[in-house]
Amino acid sequence: MATLVSFKPHMLMVLSQIGYTVMYIITEASFNHGMDPSVYVTYRHIVATLVMLPFAYFMERKTRPKLTKAIFVEIFVLSLLGVSLTLNMYFTSLKYTSPTLLACMVNTIASLTFVLAIILRLEVVNIRSPRGIAKILGTGVSLAGVMTMTLYKGGSLRKIGDALIHINGSTSVVHENWLKGSLLVVASCITWSIWYIMQAYTLKRYPAQLSLTTWMNAVGAAQSAVYTAVVQHERSAWTIGFNIDIWSTLYGGVVISGVVTYVQLWCMEAKGPVFVTLFNPLSTLLVALLSYFVLGENLYIGSIIGGGVVVIGLYLLLWGKQHDESQRKETEDSKAPIFSQEENNFKGEA
DSSP states (O other), X not given: OHHHHHTHHHHHHHHHHHHHHHHHHHHHHHHHHTOOHHHXXXXXHHHXXXXXXXXXXXXXXXXXXXXXXXXXXXXXXXXXXXXXXXXXXXXXXXXXXXXXXXXXHHTTHHHHXXXXXXXXXXXXXXXXXXXXXXXXXXXXXXXXXXXXXXXXXXXXXXXXXXXXXXXXXXXXXXXXXXXHHHHHHHHHHHHHHHHHHHHHHHHHHOOOHHHHHHHHHHHHHHHHHHHHHHHOOOGGGGOOOXXXXXXXXXXXXXXXXXXXXXXXXXXXXXXXHHHHHHTHHHHHHHHHHHHHHTSOOOOBHHHHHHHHHHHHHHHHHHHHHHHHHHHHHHXXXXXXXXXXXXXXXXXXXX
């Protein structure tokens, strides 16, 4: 049981990446069906707000800190960085670039967050210790694996059968302005990394994960609605039918923006922002496997090699951070008996 408890954040993050994997598939199907990305972002976070609000209100009503103006400003910026601005830039960049570039760039968020965490002293790296070297090597190896998966194809494996699920619709992308799309992708990755770092600070002043999740979704939905109203002038775009559009919206709202965001906040408070972003490359590997076995798409040698490299890098980084956790616990344990003994002596003298 102690082992299961210690690995609880790891298991939760793996499950989160599985959730992201399913989201990528059904969201692609929804966009191919004709749903506007900015409308999807808005509706998705409205759904998340409605779902998470009762849990946040009743389960944290006695422990939730007071919402001050300063904290609300932080939540407004968090919603901008993690919801409205970032996601709309991300989906808009699809019009100008290719999914390969997006997959490559998004998986650099872990490395960017790691660098920012070191600069802001949220992460300690001792280059003279094995665990510090493991962190640096793990980050570099994971990034190399992601680059291999997205930029190198190689030969493809023979298909094992017909596709179990067929995604209909046009998958062609009009590359209107590659430079513009590339800049949007880079900007979204930077804001995403800042979002992860900023959450760590906000959680110290507002340690209510359910309430923070609800607030970010509500404010983010409002911000995205304003943006969508400006850029999308067709009223028909706001109408979605009982088809893949509504299912992708419900799944994205309930599972991703609701449950997964809450899980990430919980893991971030327990392990830090770098730990949360370490698992991002797993979704790229899982998407490749799901596309091969379920959608009948090609699986290339580059994806297999890159996936193995990602796992090695992830293991190195987790090994380094696990030793940090062990050292921190040993330090706390070594201080506890001294304090306890001094307290007993004080009581005895009294």
